Amino acid sequence: MFLFRYCSERNLAVNPQGGNTGLVGGSVPVFDEIILSMALMNQIISFNSVSGILICQAGCILENLSQYLESMDFTMPLDLGAKGSCHIGGNVATNAGGLRVLRYGSLRGTVLGLEVVLADGSILNCLASLQKDNTGYDLKQLFIGSEGTLGVITTVSILCPQKPKAVNLAFLGCPGFSQVLETFTTCRGMLGEILSAYEFMDDKSMKLVESHLKLSNPVTGSPFYVLIETSGSNSAHDEEKLNHFLEQAMTSGLVMDGTVVTEDKRIKALWALRERITEALTHDGYVYKYDISLPVKRLYDLVTDTRERLGRSAKNVVGYGHLGDGNLHLNITAESYSHSLLEAIEPFVYEWTAQYQVSISAEHGLGFKKKHYIHYSKPREAVHLMQKFKAMLDPKGILNPYKTLPASSL
Template identity: 60%
Template sequence: MYFLVMKMRSSRNILPLLSTMIQRTCKFSALPELTKDRYPNVKRGNYSQIDTKHLNFFKDLLGETRVITDENECLGYNTDWIKANRGYSRCVLKPKSTDEVAAILKFCNENLLAVCPQGGNTGLVGGSVPVFDEIVLSTSLMNRIISLDETSGVLTCEAGCILENLEKYLDEHRLIMPLDLGAKGSCQIGGNVSTNAGGLRLLRYGNLQGTVLGLEAVTANGQILDCMSTLKKDNTGFHLKHLFIGSEGSLGLVTKVSIQCPPKPKAVNLAFLGLESFDKILMVFKRCKHELGEILSSCEAIDADSLAATTDNLNLKSPLEKFPFYMVIETHGSDNGHDEEKLNRFLSSLMEDGTVEDGIATNEPSKMNAVWQLRERITEGLIHDGYVFKYDLSLPLENFYSLVGIMKERVGKDAVRVSGYGHVGDGNVHLNVAVKEFSADVLNKIEPFIYEYTSKLRGSISAEHGIGFRKTKYMHYSKSKEAIDLMKSIKKMMDPKGILNPYKVLPQ
């Protein structure tokens, strides 16, 4: 193992950032106002209200303990984890099997009861919590690992399996999940698939549309659709699985998944770099692709304000002093000696020509984890500033960071912090505007401008978080009218009564 601290070209000493000893009081601990009050233009659909007859059916099906009606117990299912959206569901159902899900949806469809599918509730666009009083259908008890083919690397499991638990299971078999997220300790694979989550290593392993080989889903009328192929190649007719990957539970509820899992790398190395400009980040990334090539697994960009959210608010320590920008570069390979030498040679050349001011490189697990914590916990850190307007955009790389400066000018002193970070390897920027508390005036300064700007650059208004509730009326900035109309037709065909995750994904 090694931990290399590279000398800076400037005369500044290498000192860690001094974190505040007392974490700021989280100004955002109070419950948010109800979504229906914050966004009064959205009206409740003509759905039935749950009554004693409905509850009795669910209790007969699931038993008393898996039907939650206590207001306090329901609260966690009604509120998203960044406390930006809150519904008022009075019923949470926790099935343990696909058959139970099918029976629930069939009954809800017949009785015109709206349903909000929910996995780990780690979503960031309001897609996983009710808008009004929809029944929450939680997959948390559907958490069995069904099988693993160690030869092909295909894992088959239920939708409620937590991503980190799958990682630990696969580690015992020298395999890894192709998906890695900061929320892996809570998020569920069914939710990941339903939102087509991207994550930290999409650059190396691709997105879920490529690694999910098959799935099982239950449609709105309770029909079980078995698309559980475990084959890498299956070219028979329409690829129906893709209807459910990324549709956010609006077409059906994913209950099982088969996923291709790559071999666990024998060598993992990581570098954390300090840079003076975003232009230099682009220079480093371009050279990464050419000089690290086949071992490059992740390339992340972080600005100073994003890093400060973790060091100041969460008391994490940075191994570098303050810089305007930082990069996290990770490699996966099979020969540590080869990879270490290749990475060191690459980093040395960056230092020698002044592209990078300072940096560290390591393959010690504890030190790599400490660096990843600085990146993965940014959202958690930002919440301590107050309310966070979060945006997840795909932009051409030359424009990747441009919105941060523009938004600082538009919002001005109304913001506690405006910052940007994300997956520079795939052009996905996470832009954040933190304010003391939610403000409609600030929201109007940001939206729809941010989506108009993205559209002019032919970017995407959602790179990996999905559309959820928050972005439905802005879908046209990324999709044509014809495309939206076709999506609406598919929704109408598969869910004619509109009971599945209403008010989400498609424009009303």
């Protein structure tokens, strides 16, 4: 690509930018980087309705891709709150997780191929449309989740599932976190192959959505809420299974109250209660954000311990997330940024998590904000090898500098 040859020759740094919806500062320049907007690379190149393989440019907006596929009875294997503005290229560059990982797995499995522009301007064509390919190293994996630090993704080939014919969404209130966990094991057992999402929210996060966004919670009065989605091919069969599960969950006291919806419009409205928590938080003040992978049994302990530690110095300490994937979103709000509050939170949160073998960035990446904490999740040798890859692929350090990795001591 001409631009990269030009920048490489002149030592100009480049900050690739998709929808700019990231939460760790990976898509924003730090000093004097040139912003490379991918927005005009927004063409769908092909879709094969037999294989379900979509090939498109990096700047396609996720929601546009979903709508395009839905008109052909297919769907994207990923969905997230920022779908209206995030780009597929950014999703792949950050290995974005979202709401469908439980059903379709991560992008590391569904992305079949990539075209990438390297720092010297050469084009690496790994744009396979094959589900099986064991010829040599799987180079595309290096770029998935590398946050634009090793190359710029320009085209994506992705395996898309058929659109489920029957979707149900249950919004339930649980009396405690242990019931949230037991409800999860029960529904995994009873719903089996039709379970497609299991999300949890605490009461405080729901209160923020109600007060700041004026959305109404149909099931008030519980300390925890769960969203359970089923996606299958036979509505009568799926409803029967869901009803059996709900009966069991209610009679055994796992669930206090709940509602089930099947119409598209009502499903979207219920999902909004979960998807728009991030937006509600931004209306609550300055937000300290943490995105942790933890053993599910300990998931909420981090929220309780942080709340107790911070006491009245924080405005709200809330926990919610992709429980089905063991992923907690811990968010702390304050009226405004306070350095002493930050010092009370960090490294406490990272040290707390280091007791378990966890990830300090489950799905948001490290970007600019979290790069110095990589050592809490990766051994020194691994970080060192990452720095070597970076030096090899981007010897001048012009690709999204100051992101993802701490400066190399090589």
